Amino acid sequence: MxxxxxxxxxxxxxxxxxxxxxxxxxxxxxxxxxxxxxxxxxxxxxxxxxxxxxxxxxxxxxxxxxxxxxxxxxxxxxxxxxxxxxxxxxxxxxxxxxxxxxxxxxxxxxxxxxxxxxxxxxxxxxxxNSGVEPLGPAFNAALLAKLCAATARPIKLLLMDSAKIAGIGNIYASEALFRARVSPLRPAKKLARPEAAALVRSCKAVLRAAIKAGGSSLRDHRYGDDRLGYFQLQHKVYGKAGESCPACSFPIARVVLGQRATFLCPHCQR
Ligand SMILES: [Zn+2]
CATH class of the missing domain: 3.20.190.10 (MutM-like, N-terminal)
Structure with a gap:
């Protein structure tokens, strides 16, 4: 998707x-x-x-x-x-x-x-009715902390709720949580303010990196290529169950959350 x-x-x-x-x-x-x-x-x-x-x-x-x-x-x-x-x-x-x-x-x-x-x-x-634009200035630590305080849902489901935050899907939610060292299963309410700040930074960073990768895929894009907009970003955890965590070498785990496959390093992400 x-x-x-x-x-x-x-x-x-x-x-x-x-x-x-x-x-x-x-x-x-x-x-x-x-x-x-x-x-x-x-x-x-x-x-x-x-x-x-x-x-x-x-x-x-x-x-x-x-x-x-x-x-x-x-x-x-x-x-x-x-x-x-x-x-x-x-x-x-x-x-x-x-x-x-x-x-x-x-x-x-x-x-x-x-x-x-x-x-x-x-x-x-x-x-x-779309949620806040994650790359815009309105998506900041104060806003995420406020959204988190209002729900006991796992943080990954909040990140993927498009009525709250627009456009962060399964892949980028997993990647952003890994970078912020926050477990996707953590109840949103339990996020500390510095963690919310780290998560905002990591969401913006993974989205920007992916847009950059998309830009390079466009430069190679052939006229009439039907895969316009689809490109491979180097994922750190998404789709990597059983492989070594790039940070600590612990095996990456796959769990199912909200009916979606979720990938995390159980050692780095708490
Ligand atoms: Zn790790």
Whole structure:
């Protein structure tokens, strides 16, 4: 599932192709995604110029003068930038035709993604209800300490609660907790203030490192590569059960928390 750094990478790839350009035509091939794509969306965006491409939480937002088109990649969504003359593939559900024979194609085998619209300056409800942006200044030790004090849930589940903190998924939550030396199982309430501060720093650091890795994957990105935004970051604990902890050599453990595989060093993380 794409997490914040992957979405940021896709946004950065779309920016030079979309921002300042006019969408010639939009086509809905199959609009039954997680929420149905509005059938009048093609009319709303046809021959309109995209003013700006931004990201909020895991939503990619194309701002027009008269509203905003949002894209969420769901579980398996990808966007390809390719020549419009290239054949559509199975599971290509929406396409946008741009000047100079370029097409953007939204591909999503599991169809958990979304393409939506909000009028004027209003933010779509889904976007407006997102939690704090983890790379922004509002995500700081004071805020995390406040969120922690309010819940006895394990800290990893709080980090992954997108209504509280946007876009930190399973992989980056595991990695950030390892760097901060905090066990994912620790009740959030029991976090000391310096630990909250360390965890904020480590969340920002792992996300930034992943965005940087995504940026380098973009430089190597071939035109029409359908894995836009997916890249391999060197994980320290995620997916490494049984391997040696890079800090202390103790074997990395795998536990299941909130139905998700969680990786930790039981020696370093308390
Ligand atoms: Zn260790």
């Amino acid at each position: 794409p997490e914040l750094p992957e979405v940021e990478t896709v946004k950065r790839a779309l920016e030079p192709v979309l921002a300042g350009r006019r969408i010639r035509r939009m086509e809905i091939i199959c609009g039954s995604l997680r929420a149905p794509v509005r059938s009048d969306l093609p009319e709303l965006v046809a021959n309109r110029q995209v003013k700006e491409v931004t990201r909020r939480a895991k939503y990619i937002l194309a701002r027009f003068g008269h509203g905003t088109m949002g894209i969420h990649l769901g579980m398996s969504g990808t966007i390809r930038i390719e020549p419009a003359r290239a054949a559509l593939r199975k599971h290509d559900h929406v396409q946008w035709l741009l000047p100079a024979g370029v097409a953007l194609r939204y591909h999503d085998p599991r169809r958990f993604g979304m393409v939506f619209w909000s009028d004027g300056d209003a933010e779509h409800e889904r976007v407006a």
